[in-house]
Amino acid sequence: MLSLWNEEDAAQFARDPQLGLRIYSSQLLGRDTDLVLHGGGNTSVKGRLRNVFGKDEEVLFVKGSGWDLQTIAAPGFAPVRLDYLRALAALPELSDTDMMRELRLALLDPAAPTPSVEAILHALVPTRYVDHTHADAVVAISNSPGGEQALRALYGKDVLVLPYVMPGFILARQVHEATRGVDWSRLQGIVLLHHGIITFDDDCRASYERMVALVSKAEDYLCDRGVWGSAAAGTVTAQTQDYQRLASLRLAASQLFGAPMLVRWDRSPAAVGFAGLANAASIATRGPLTPDHSIHTKPHSAVLDADPLPGLQQFADDYRARFSRHAQPHHTCLDPVARTAVWRERGMVYLAQDTRRLQVVADISQHTVRAMQWGEALGGWTALPAQDLFDLEYWELEQAKLKRGAARAEFEGRVVLVTGAASGIGRACVDAFVAKGAAVVALDIVPGITQQWRSAQVLGLVCDVTRGEDIQKALEAAVGHFGGIDILVSNAGSFPASCPLGSMDDKVWEDSLALNLSAHMRLLRACVPFLSLGLQPGVVFIGSKNVPAPGPGAGAYSVAKAGLAQLARVAALELGGKGIRVNTLHPNAVFDTGIWSEDVLAARARSYQMSVEDYKRNNVLGCTVQSSDVARLAVLMAGEGFSRTTGAQVPVDGGNERVI
Numbered sequence: 001m002l003s004l005w006n007e008e009d010a011a012q013f014a015r016d017p018q019l020g021l022r023i024y025s026s027q028l029l030g031r032d033t034d035l036v037l038h039g040g041g042n043t044s045v046k047g048r049l050r051n052v053f054g055k056d057e058e059v060l061f062v063k064g065s066g067w068d069l070q071t072i073a074a075p076g077f078a079p080v081r082l083d084y085l086r087a088l089a090a091l092p093e094l095s096d097t098d099m100m101r102e103l104r105l106a107l108l109d110p111a112a113p114t115p116s117v118e119a120i121l122h123a124l125v126p127t128r129y130v131d132h133t134h135a136d137a138v139v140a141i142s143n144s145p146g147g148e149q150a151l152r153a154l155y156g157k158d159v160l161v162l163p164y165v166m167p168g169f170i171l172a173r174q175v176h177e178a179t180r181g182v183d184w185s186r187l188q189g190i191v192l193l194h195h196g197i198i199t200f201d202d203d204c205r206a207s208y209e210r211m212v213a214l215v216s217k218a219e220d221y222l223c224d225r226g227v228w229g230s231a232a233a234g235t236v237t238a239q240t241q242d243y244q245r246l247a248s249l250r251l252a253a254s255q256l257f258g259a260p261m262l263v264r265w266d267r268s269p270a271a272v273g274f275a276g277l278a279n280a281a282s283i284a285t286r287g288p289l290t291p292d293h294s295i296h297t298k299p300h301s302a303v304l305d306a307d308p309l310p311g312l313q314q315f316a317d318d319y320r321a322r323f324s325r326h327a328q329p330h331h332t333c334l335d336p337v338a339r340t341a342v343w344r345e346r347g348m349v350y351l352a353q354d355t356r357r358l359q360v361v362a363d364i365s366q367h368t369v370r371a372m373q374w375g376e377a378l379g380g381w382t383a384l385p386a387q388d389l390f391d392l393e394y395w396e397l398e399q400a401k402l403k404r405g406a407a408r409a410e411f412e413g414r415v416v417l418v419t420g421a422a423s424g425i426g427r428a429c430v431d432a433f434v435a436k437g438a439a440v441v442a443l444d445i446v447p448g449i450t451q452q453w454r455s456a457q458v459l460g461l462v463c464d465v466t467r468g469e470d471i472q473k474a475l476e477a478a479v480g481h482f483g484g485i486d487i488l489v490s491n492a493g494s495f496p497a498s499c500p501l502g503s504m505d506d507k508v509w510e511d512s513l514a515l516n517l518s519a520h521m522r523l524l525r526a527c528v529p530f531l532s533l534g535l536q537p538g539v540v541f542i543g544s545k546n547v548p549a550p551g552p553g554a555g556a557y558s559v560a561k562a563g564l565a566q567l568a569r570v571a572a573l574e575l576g577g578k579g580i581r582v583n584t585l586h587p588n589a590v591f592d593t594g595i596w597s598e599d600v601l602a603a604r605a606r607s608y609q610m611s612v613e614d615y616k617r618n619n620v621l622g623c624t625v626q627s628s629d630v631a632r633l634a635v636l637m638a639g640e641g642f643s644r645t646t647g648a649q650v651p652v653d654g655g656n657e658r659v660i
């Protein structure tokens with residue numbers, strides 16, 4: 001690996017003399033996923049702060065929990081009293097729960113984030129800067145036969161190599177003991193076997209570049225043995241029934257988990273290559289890259305055959321048995337659902353309760369799969385004993401989080417598919433479901449849809465819903481990405497130019513029926529197999545006030561929407577037995593949509609001899625109706641509040657005298 005240090009950038013950061021360079025090189029470390037992933041690793045700088053009494057205090061600014069090195073900024077560094085940390089390090093014993101309380105007590109700013117669990121370790125190193133990463137190459141070597149000796153030989157006597165112990169206070173004590181009387185000026189770094197590496201210096205750049213140099217040595221070691229770049233690659237053609245199997249897997253996993261989960265199928269060459277290895281099942285069940293990962297991914301992968309359900313159940317049975325073997329009476333068993341799985345010949349599968357965690361699992365798995373093949377090529381991938389892995393996964397700090405519990409957003413873990421999502425009501429629906437925690441698949445014919453939401457929560461796909469093959473492709477992409485479809489918001493439509501029946505243009509008529517009616521049927525038909533495997537499944541059709549109260553000149557539109565309302569009623573009857581609810585909402589006069597340009601609005605207002613403002617509020621409640629109002633009703637219809645309702649048609653129009 002290469003140093004990313006750039007003096008011009010560094011000079012910009014250095015305008016903040018206390019934290020600037022610390023922020024800069026932390027971001028450089030965070031940018032390299034071979035060094036740290038998602039909140040992994042931590043950094044610190046020692047400095048001074050003047051307290052309210054005008055007295056200077058020695059401070060350790062250390063990464064706060066909840067911050068990522070790649071994006072860390074000044075508020076991400078928690079200021080902790082250095083002498084307090086050093087005093088804690090001298091204690092013979094301290095539980096990690098007590099340690100975390102002491103770390104908060106030692107903060108100089110009560111609003112700061114909780115200091116990293118490694119804060120005491122950082123305090124023990126006397127240099128100004130300390131960098132700690134979980135470099136893949138270093139950890140992978142330590143997870144191979146003779147790895148410890150190999151690392152000792154590689155780094156020589158100027159790098160301390162320490163056996164694995166639990167992170168937190170025990171690790172701080174280990175470093176404290178191991179460095180008693182050591183000449184820090186000669187020490188280049190500390191390797192923590194199966195965990196990571198620490199470098200340090202009074203100069204920020206020197207500490208960062210020593211990290212780069214030491215990790216490069218490990219990478220060179222892998223290159224010299226022909227191991228680097230040795231990971232398998234492969235391709236697979238997905239079969240239609242594989243998507244059904246994924247949706248079944250997601251349903252079964254959610255039932256085991258006790259709440260909705262998302263599932264992702266990784267068909268990248270690396271994932272397929274790994275899943276095609278004869279010994280993939282054996283390697284993938286030995287253990288993680290570093291025990292730390294087991295908090296996110298469980299200690300190992302599940303192994304799935306073509307029918308993935310037995311493999312999921314097998315993992316759950318093994319997981320519970322393992323818990324019984326290692327647990328103490330005070331431990332609470334976590335859910336038994338695998339987070340990663342080798343799907344034989346097909347690739348890797350990831351499972352998580354929300355899109356953020358799904359991405360974490362995917363990233364960790366991709367690095368682990370590569371490192372496992374390095375370890376295998378070095379003589380055999382080896383992980384820590386099961387008890388060590390258990391101790392970390394069931395670390396008291398992690399168990400405490402369970403007791404605090406976290407409220408789930410209403411739609412967390414559920415998948416919503418919205419058509420016509422680029423603008424108007426469709427876009428408002430995407431935003432409204434995202435705000436409620438859903439994973440959303442946003443379809444539109446507009447190419448910009450793929451970039452419209454730069455969020456892991458939204459998958460934007462180009463799709464012409466009048467084309468059956470477009471629909472099929474989009475659904476497969478959706479199920480491959482999130483594992484299923486729970487809610488369909490069938491919205492895509494258009495309002496054709498006004499045209500009386502006596503002079504109806506055939507194309508206008510047929511195009512309107514194709515988009516405003518037939519496309520909804522085809523989409524529903526294609527979604528039914530997935531909705532049938534969905535979690536609290538439902539369909540929301542976006543109808544129109546024109547169904548109960550048509551207007552002259554809008555025949556092509558009104559007839560199609562009336563057909564849509566009838567489609568929804570039949571669907572409610574047919575799908576009720578599968579637990580799929582189908583409801584329709586009828587918006588009217590939603591003026592912030594593409595249909596209503598300023599000119600059209602002005603013309604309509606004129607024809608009623610009203611001002612535009614009065615025309616907008618021309619309803620019983622005298623209110624305007626926005627896309628977001630319609631979206632709110634769509635969310636409500638998809639949610640718990642409508643759990644006993646199907647076949648309903650609800651207006652969202654401010655009250656219309658002709659409808660009431």
Ligand SMILES: [Zn+2]
Pocket residue numbers: 041132133134167195196
């Ligand atoms: Zn660490």
